[in-house]
Amino acid sequence: MKVIACNGSPRNNGVIQTSLELMCAELKNEGIETEIIQVGKENIPGCIDCRKCRELGKCVFDDDLVNSTAEKIRAADGLIIGSPVYFGSIAGNCKCFLDRMFFSGLTLDFKPASAVVSCRRSGGINAFHQMNNYFTLSRALVVPSLYWSIVHGNNSTQAKEDKEGLQIVKTSAVYMAWLIKALANAKKEMPLPEVPERIRTNFVR
Numbered sequence: 613m614k615v616i617a618c619n620g621s622p623r624n625n626g627v628i629q630t631s632l633e634l635m636c637a638e639l640k641n642e643g644i645e646t647e648i649i650q651v652g653k654e655n656i657p658g659c660i661d662c663r664k665c666r667e668l669g670k671c672v673f674d675d676d677l678v679n680s681t682a683e684k685i686r687a688a689d690g691l692i693i694g695s696p697v698y699f700g701s702i703a704g705n706c707k708c709f710l711d712r713m714f715f716s717g718l719t720l721d722f723k724p725a726s727a728v729v730s731c732r733r734s735g736g737i738n739a740f741h742q743m744n745n746y747f748t749l750s751r752a753l754v755v756p757s758l759y760w761s762i763v764h765g766n767n768s769t770q771a772k773e774d775k776e777g778l779q780i781v782k783t784s785a786v787y788m789a790w791l792i793k794a795l796a797n798a799k800k801e802m803p804l805p806e807v808p809e810r811i812r813t814n815f816v817r
Contacts, residue, residue: 613792614645616688618681620695620706622652627730627771628694631763634778635692635728635785642789644689649681651709652695658708665716678709682718689792690724691752692785697731697739710746720752722804724791726784728761730771736762751807753791757784 617636621628629648636646656676664672670679685691693710695702702710727743729736740760747754761784763777764770772778 613643613796614647614688615639615690615692615788615792616681616685617646617648617692618651618694618706618709619648620652620693620703620709621730622703622705623696624650624653626696626768627763627765628652628696628728630768630771631728631730631761631778631781632692632694635726635781635788638782638785639789642786642793644789644792647684649677649684651677651681652703652705654705654709656705656708656712659711659715669717671712671716673712678712678716681709682713682716685713685718685720688723689796690726690755690788691720691747692726692728692788693743693746694728694730695739695743697729697735700735700738702729702739702742707742710743714746714750718750720747720750721807722751722753722795724755724788724795725752726755726757726761726788728763728781728784730763730765732764732766736760736764753795755784755788755791757781757787 617632695706725747729739757780759780764774
């Protein structure tokens, strides 16, 4: 069993990294392997809506982390995505990464997924909801916790003072481990539900 965690922050030693490492430690305690992929420092252009992914089965841009990470997520049992808050939204590089990865065909299909955001003061709930939109549209099972997974602080030292925030992300990891194991056992008795062919309705006639 394995979980992929994507750090959408340009800092690899900041609040998001601290949060992801805490979550990964909890997962490892539950016997689940983890891998943190640093996304936020990479040069990742946004989606250009060329639709070539419909032919290729992957993004046409194949020189960054998008396609290779998508393959790791498909092989994994769970996904965590973390991003700092920029102007009330997720970081730009992280959004480009998520847009291209999910638009080019990544589906989670009942895999547990968890989002975590960091902010100095506010804007966290909007960014948190943004990331969860990717999960719900790709049929993931959004992992619950005690509250929204938002950790406050400008750096890792300050984040460690947010006891409630760290408890929330730690609990999310514990619940993710339980969900992964429960799903593994359930699949032995009951297959996942079928995904029907999607009906698309445009509102411009």
